[in-house]
Amino acid sequence: MALLLSVMGVNIVHINLVKANIADFNEKNHLSDITSQLKINHNHFLASQHNNTSINQPCELVTSEAADNFLFTLKGQHNYDIDSLAFTPDGKTLVSGSIYNKINLWDFEKRQLKRVINAGKDGVNTIAISADGSLLAAGGGFSQPETDKTIKVWNLKTGRMIFKFTGHTQGINALTFTPDGKTLISGSSDKTIKFWNLNNGKLVRTLRGHTHWVMSLAISPDGKTLASAGGAYKIDSDTAIRLWDMQTGKLLKTFPRTPEAIGILVFSPDGKTLVSSTGKLQTNTTINFWDINSGRLVNNILENAVSLIFSKDGENLLTVNSSYAVDLWNISNGKKIKNLIAGIKLDNDQNIGRIYVSAATLHPDGKTLVIGEGGVLSGYRIGIRQISFDK
Known part of the structure; x- marks a missing residue:
């Protein structure tokens, strides 16, 4: 069964706890604000901090088929969680981003790093490639005015930079190109959405309506x-989903709020x-299905998904779990069809x-799954697997 990778919020908002200037943040007012916008994977990191686990401490590797049984890996080039x-x-180039x-840019066929691009002083939250x-x-x-918000x-x-857009007042959390490649759309912690013209580099419009960070x-x-x-x-x-007219920027519809922040939209x-x-912890994440016409919630699945991938016919959904599990779901009834890859089982609570x-994405061939790893035990690898989606 061929799969189509829909636009997914792999655009992970980061916290750069390893930078020296983090100590300058006021813990009550600033650090709590930053950690509030962490997505699924960084809650893991905060959990390790709660257990007094230092990022610099030596640690035993966890043995797991899910974590180790890759067709091949691309490794050694990232020093922290691979978030994008x-x-x-054409499937020939894989792009990966981290908080550094x-x-x-990887030559996927040769399995080699072919180019490194400097993204800016405050790392990468989100990447997008034109059609x-x-x-x-x-x-x-970050969600601070002094951050790099370009x-x-x-x-x-x-590899040449052709545009450097400025206009947001806080960090950038989400980016997407329009299908015709003429416009880039950005979502920011400053609560706004901006449209950028890729012919002349000018700001087209700004959408306002969200009362908190725009994440997806x-x-x-x-x-x-x-x-x-x-x-x-x-x-x-403000966790309400909003629908906008792409041509006019008019707000069309606002869905009811969910109990937790929304990290992925597809x-x-x-x-x-x-x-x-939605959900702030891996054990408390829900996938919600909304009817576009009515704005009504029609179904949900309890699953801590890092990535959501629709089948080409739209009848099934593939989820990639933060614990390495890959599952196939029936959209009509919300039931799991089968588990394609078992999740990791940690050897102790400290891990x-x-x-x-x-992060995770699917190759255009519809059968090659690529995941990015996080956590000090992972080595920050990019792992590749061949997946069969036959029912």
Whole structure:
């Protein structure tokens, strides 16, 4: 069964705890705000801190088929959680980003690193590749005004930066290109969404309506509707999904709020259903299915997904779990069809938060799954597996 990778929120918001200036943050007012916008994988890291586990301490490796049985790995080039992964449409180049200030471009066929791009002082939260594979965009930063809130766009063939967009007042959490490649859309911790013209480099419009961080963006298959969502991990956070007219910027619809912040948004191939993933902890994550026309919640699955991938016919959903599990679900009834890869089983409680999947994407061939690892036990590898999706 061929799969289609829909726009997914692999765009992971980061916390750079290893930078020297983190000690300068006021713990009550600043650090709590930053940690509030962490997505699934970094809650693992905070759990390890709670257990007094230092990132610099030596540790035993966890033996697990899920964590070790890869077709091959790309490793040694990242020093922290791999939070962003994306393929060029031809599948020849894999792009990976981390919280450090570099983006790696891999020759996927040769399994070699071919180029390193400097992303900026506050790392990479999100990357996007244009539909024709010619442009790469990246953004990073924190939810503070003094952070690096620029959006950079490179020519993928030459590696030359062609645009540097400024206008957001806080960090960038989500990026997506329009299908025609003429516009780049950004979502920020400053609560706004901006449209950038890729012909002249100018700001087209700014959408306002969210009252908290914009964490996720998705464009409908017909290119007419933009979905946005986000929030923070506190009770009064704005977690409502909003639908916007792509041509006019008009707010079309606001869905009911969910109990937790939204980290992933994906449209079904037919455009009739929007799927969101919510939750602040891996054990407390829900995948919600929304009817686009009515804005009604029609189904949900309890699953801690790092990635959501629709089947081409839209009848099934593939989820990649932070604990390495890969499952196939029936959309109509919300039941699991089968487990494709078993999750990791940690040898002791101290290893919780020290090895996990932090990002995942599917190769255009529809059968090669690529995951990015996080946690000090992982080695921050990129692991590749062949997946069969036959029922």
